[in-house]
Structure formats: structure tokens, C-alpha cells
Amino acid sequence: MNRRLATAAGLALLVALAGCAGLAGSTGTGPDAASDGEPALDRSIEVTADGEATAEPDRATVHVAVTATGNDSAEVRDELSVADESVRAALTDWGLDEDDIRTDRYDVRESRESRENPERTTYRGIHRYEVTIDDVDAVGEVIDVAVTAGANEVQRIEFGLSEEREREVRATALENAMANADDDAAVLANSSGLAVTGVYRVSTTDGGVTPYRVAETAAVGDAGGGDAATGIETGDVTVRVNVNVLYGAEQA
The missing domain is CATH 3.30.110.170 (Protein of unknown function (DUF541), domain 1)
Known part of the structure; x- marks a missing residue:
């Protein structure tokens, strides 16, 4: 018998014997x-x-943003920077920790109007914050503080645990x-x-x-003209x- 064929036949026999041993010792599958x-x-x-x-x-997350527009990107960045200092200072003075105020989006780019009309270039910038609040009853008050300090958008509020x-x-x-x-x-x-x-x-x-x-x-809500904080449903x-x-x- 050809040596290669004899080797293959021997391997096949070993595999067959191994399969029989596996079946003999099996207790089922699944x-x-x-x-x-x-x-x-x-x-x-x-x-x-x-x-x-x-x-x-027992916890809330508020997404507030500062937006700015202008004819020069540096001008827009400066406006966002000034507002950033104001918003952060107001929120920390109110009682939040710095770690509770996190930037989750920052963007400055040409506006759609500029792309459609190259002769008039304008820029739009946004600085969005994720603010974490452990006192859910104070969410409306925190929003009022942020808006008064320069935030001009409240994009999302989530109440969690x-x-x-x-x-x-x-x-x-x-x-x-x-x-x-x-x-x-x-x-x-x-x-x-x-x-x-x-x-x-x-x-x-x-x-x-x-x-x-x-x-x-x-x-x-309408926080202007009164002392009542913005009312938020939970x-x-x-x-x-x-x-x-x-x-x-x-x-x-």
C-alpha cells in the first residue's frame, strides 16, 4: 500500500475511534x-x-447651549469664550461643582447661508454643556441661572437615577x-x-x-419679570x- 494512503487510513481510524469514545462517554447536549x-x-x-x-x-441632566453668529470666526469664538466664563461662574456660584458642568459639543463653522451665497460669509458657533443636578427640584432654577448668564438654548432635559x-x-x-x-x-x-x-x-x-x-x-418657561423659577415636569x-x-x- 502506498505510504501516504496508509497514513491517511490510519488517521481516519483514529478519528473514528475517538468519535466512538466520545459517544460512549456523552450524557447528552443542550x-x-x-x-x-x-x-x-x-x-x-x-x-x-x-x-x-x-x-x-434623583438626578437630572440638562443640556444648555450658548450660540453666536458673526462675520468673522474669531469674533464668534471670542463671544463663546466670554459666555463660557459667565455661564460656568454663574452655575458654580449657584452651588454646582465644576465637574457637574461638562462641554459635550463645541463647533464653529460657516453658516448654510454663506455656502449658498459666497459673497456673504457668516459663521455660527455653538458651545453646549451637559449639566448634572442631584436636586431634581432645582432643575428649573438651574436653567434660569444658565439662561440669565448667557445660555440661549435648552436642548434636552433627562431625569434619571x-x-x-x-x-x-x-x-x-x-x-x-x-x-x-x-x-x-x-x-x-x-x-x-x-x-x-x-x-x-x-x-x-x-x-x-x-x-x-x-x-x-x-x-x-418665562423666567423674566418674576422670581418664580422655570417649572419643569418630572x-x-x-x-x-x-x-x-x-x-x-x-x-x-
Whole structure:
């Protein structure tokens, strides 16, 4: 026999023997298979369920901006710089930390009008700030402070949760998700002539956090001519999670 053919035949035989050994030692595949020394399940029920929980916000993020236009880009940058000093000083004097005031957009460019009419060059600049506020009742007051100091746009307001509060609400959402999974498993077991014996394996993924958002048109009130702060409506924040649970089962 050709040496190359003999070698190939020998390898094929080894592969076939290895496959037989694997089949002899296998206990099955899929979610019911044994892993990490755990016993295999004869019967099981697998359920995927969602859970959510809501809570009042304890943190707010406000996006305010200073905009400027002019015939010279340096002039626009200077105007934004002056306003930047004024806005930051006003907000820190009010009581915010410097870390609570973050630039999330800065841009100076030719306006669309200039591109359409090259004989008239104008520039538009924007400096947008993301302002974090731990006292959600003070959002309207902070907006008034920023606007008085030079901000001329309020682009977005979001009410959310601090990290500690979000963990607490997520724990409740997980409890709700497990309760939903238990209910689903009980229905499936009853419909299949089975009885649930307990949880065999569980995993979870985050479904996300939905903050309460305020539309731009509802964000700015009439703060001039009076001492009352801009009124901002708040709403609950929702935390969602997902669980996948494998239950052991037996014949009922």
C-alpha cells in the first residue's frame, strides 16, 4: 500500500475511534446536559421572562447651549469664550461643582447661508454643556441661572437615577422578572403534566434604563419679570431586566 494512503487510513481510524469514545462517554447536549459535575436533568422547563421597576428620579441632566453668529470666526469664538466664563461662574456660584458642568459639543463653522451665497460669509458657533443636578427640584432654577448668564438654548432635559439608586431599582426589577418566570414555568408545567422541582440554572441581561425626558418646547418657561423659577415636569424612571431560567421538572 502506498505510504501516504496508509497514513491517511490510519488517521481516519483514529478519528473514528475517538468519535466512538466520545459517544460512549456523552450524557447528552443542550440545556439538560450535565456540566461542571452537575447531574443531568431528565425533564426540564426553560423560561425567558422580563421584569421592570420604576422609581422617582434623583438626578437630572440638562443640556444648555450658548450660540453666536458673526462675520468673522474669531469674533464668534471670542463671544463663546466670554459666555463660557459667565455661564460656568454663574452655575458654580449657584452651588454646582465644576465637574457637574461638562462641554459635550463645541463647533464653529460657516453658516448654510454663506455656502449658498459666497459673497456673504457668516459663521455660527455653538458651545453646549451637559449639566448634572442631584436636586431634581432645582432643575428649573438651574436653567434660569444658565439662561440669565448667557445660555440661549435648552436642548434636552433627562431625569434619571444615581448609580446607587439604580442598583436598588434593578434589584426590584430582577425580583419581578423571576416572579414572572416562576408563573410562566408553573403554567407550562401544568399544561405538560409536569411539576417544577426547582431552579437548575439562571442568567440575566440588562434591558436598559429609560429616563424621563422633557421635550425642548416644554423645557423653557418665562423666567423674566418674576422670581418664580422655570417649572419643569418630572416623571418616573423605568429599569428593565431579562432573565433566562432553567427549571428541573418531574412527572406530576
